[in-house]
Amino acid sequence: MEISKHYYFFCLLLLVYFSESINKMASTNWKIFSRQQYFDSNGLFISVVFSMPILMNCILMVGSWLYQSTQLMTNLKMAQLKEQLKKEREVKERTKSKSD
Template identity: 40%
Template sequence: MDALLEPLEALMADIREKWSELSGEQGILESLTEFAKAIDWTEPLVVSLLSFHAVLLLLVVAMRKNGSFQAAVFFLGVSIVFCAESLNKWMAANWRTFARQPYFDPNGIFMSTMLSGPIMLVLFLQLINYLWEASSLLVSLKRRQLMHQACQRRAESQDGQDSKKHK
């Protein structure tokens, strides 16, 4: 167990070190608070992003049984996250056409927080849903298998009793 925890602790120490390098002496909570204060939450771009994420989440939950829809949303989400860096560069160059202030820094903090992060959470919910469905199917399959085996045993025992009666 300790062998598994050591790499995780090393990874967490590395993440903390990188975070302190990027954010100076601020902690995560202070950085998030400053980020939230820096954003104009009435900005049409921000409202549109939040609305998009809310609608996407509602659709994923409402259509959780529709595999084709879930696959389409999954590939759309992965594509958006994959293209986020290029999208951030383009938006940094053209921010005046759709925003009141330049949110798009070279590190992509805004894009990661406001676009990729929520999409990744939706994709994680889809993963949980896939696992739930797969486990439900396995349980259902195993129940049917056990019922089939019980029926076969019953039929075999009745055949054995019938053959004894005929002798």
């Protein structure tokens, strides 16, 4: 089963939201997974290494969604205009054939 892009997007944003809590937990347990203490009280390391790439990914996702929605709206409007033009031509042909 495929996970929707929207769920992925919101999960990424939740990870960024909870990065302060993740930083606190990592700063107390850093010896389990690291040789050095990277997780300072200001959260600079987790912000640069963890949160910024996630936020950049989210920005790209939003940009992609906006591009796709503009393409979809453009295609829809083009189809509407073509349909309207077709109906106008049919009306002109009917009035022309009735006048003959």
